[in-house]
Amino acid sequence: MRERFVSFTTQQLDEDPRLAVALAEITMAGFRPAQERHPDRVINVGIREQLLVGVGGGLALTGLRPVVHTFASFLVERPFEQVKLDFGHQGTGAVLVSASASYDWPAGGFTHMAPGDVALLDTLDGWTVHVPGHPDEAEALLRHAYAAGDDKVYVRLSEQSNAAPRPVDGAGLLTVREGRAGVVVAVGPLLDNVLAATEAMDVTVLYATTVRPFDEAALRAAVAPALSGAAGGAGASGPSGTVRSADVVLVEPYLAGTSAGAAAAALIEVPHRVLGLGVGRAELRRFGTIEEHTAAHGLDPRGLRERISSFFRW
Structure with missing residues (x-):
C-alpha cells in the first residue's frame, strides 16, 4: 500500500498544483523524484513530527491540500496536540497518511506501534477515517481524500492485505x-x-x-x-x-x-x-x-x- 501511495501521490503532484506533501524522513526516498520536480510542494522536515503536523497546518492555511505522512505512532500519537490544534482548532484540513500502525513492523517494537490511533482520533470532531484492505482500495480512497475539499481525513495504510480488492466508495459498508x-x-x-x-x-x-x-x-x-x-x-x-x-x-x-x-x-x-x-x-x-x-x-x-x-x- 505504501508503494501505491508513493506512485499515486507523485502522479497527483504533477497534475494538481494544490497538492503538497510533508514528510519526516519516512518514505522520503520514494518521493525524491517528486521533490526534484516540485521542491516547493514536497517538504521534508527531518525527524521532527510535531513540526511535520505544524507545517501541514501552515500549508493548509495558504490554500494548499497538504498530505502529511509518517508512521502512525509519529503521525497521530506523538504530535496529537498539533493534530488537535493545527487542524481542528484552526479549522483547516489535511490528509494524514500513516504506515506501520498496529504491529506492521514488529521488529520496530512498541515505539513503532499505534493500535490506538483511530480511537485517539475519535476524541476529535470531524475526521474521516479510511482503512483500505488492498493497494487498489488504498489508491481509490486516497483519490477520494485528495479531492475532499478541505476536509480532515486519515488514511491508515497497512503491510497486510486481502487477496483481492473490493469496490469502495469512501462512504458506506x-x-x-x-x-x-x-x-x-x-x-x-x-x-x-x-x-x-x-x-x-x-x-x-x-x-x-x-x-x-x-x-x-x-x-x-x-x-x-x-x-x-x-x-x-x-x-x-x-x-x-x-x-x-x-x-x-x-x-x-x-x-x-x-x-x-x-x-x-x-x-x-x-x-x-x-x-x-x-x-x-x-x-x-x-x-x-x-x-x-x-x-x-x-x-x-x-x-x-x-x-x-x-x-x-x-
Whole structure:
C-alpha cells in the first residue's frame, strides 16, 4: 500500500498544483523524484513530527491540500496536540497518511506501534477515517481524500492485505455475504480472515474501509432480518419468548472495541449485543512476525472462528 501511495501521490503532484506533501524522513526516498520536480510542494522536515503536523497546518492555511505522512505512532500519537490544534482548532484540513500502525513492523517494537490511533482520533470532531484492505482500495480512497475539499481525513495504510480488492466508495459498508443469525463487520485487511472464519456460519459479513463516519444506516439494515424473525420464529421474540437482539461482531485491525460505541449508537432503538475484536491492550514484548502478532491477538481465522461462534452461541 505504501508503494501505491508513493506512485499515486507523485502522479497527483504533477497534475494538481494544490497538492503538497510533508514528510519526516519516512518514505522520503520514494518521493525524491517528486521533490526534484516540485521542491516547493514536497517538504521534508527531518525527524521532527510535531513540526511535520505544524507545517501541514501552515500549508493548509495558504490554500494548499497538504498530505502529511509518517508512521502512525509519529503521525497521530506523538504530535496529537498539533493534530488537535493545527487542524481542528484552526479549522483547516489535511490528509494524514500513516504506515506501520498496529504491529506492521514488529521488529520496530512498541515505539513503532499505534493500535490506538483511530480511537485517539475519535476524541476529535470531524475526521474521516479510511482503512483500505488492498493497494487498489488504498489508491481509490486516497483519490477520494485528495479531492475532499478541505476536509480532515486519515488514511491508515497497512503491510497486510486481502487477496483481492473490493469496490469502495469512501462512504458506506459493503455487503460481502448475507446470513440470518447475526452480523460481522470486517475492517480493512482483516476481511479475508473474517470470511475464512465465518465460512460455515449463517451470518452477514459487512466490509468497512471507511470507518468514520460510521455507516449506521447500513448496519441497521443488516440486522433487520434477525430482528424481524427471519432466523426463526415470528416477530421480535425467539421460541422461548425472549426478545431477539441484533448481534454484531466488529473485527478491527486496531484497538479492540474502537467502534463499539458507534455500533451501539446505530442500534440504540433496538435490543443489541456488540462484541469488539481487535488488537488487545496488553503489550506483546516479543517482536515476532506480523502473522504471529495476528494469531496472538486472536485475529487469525482460527482465533476469530472460536470467538465469533462462541458469541453467536454455536
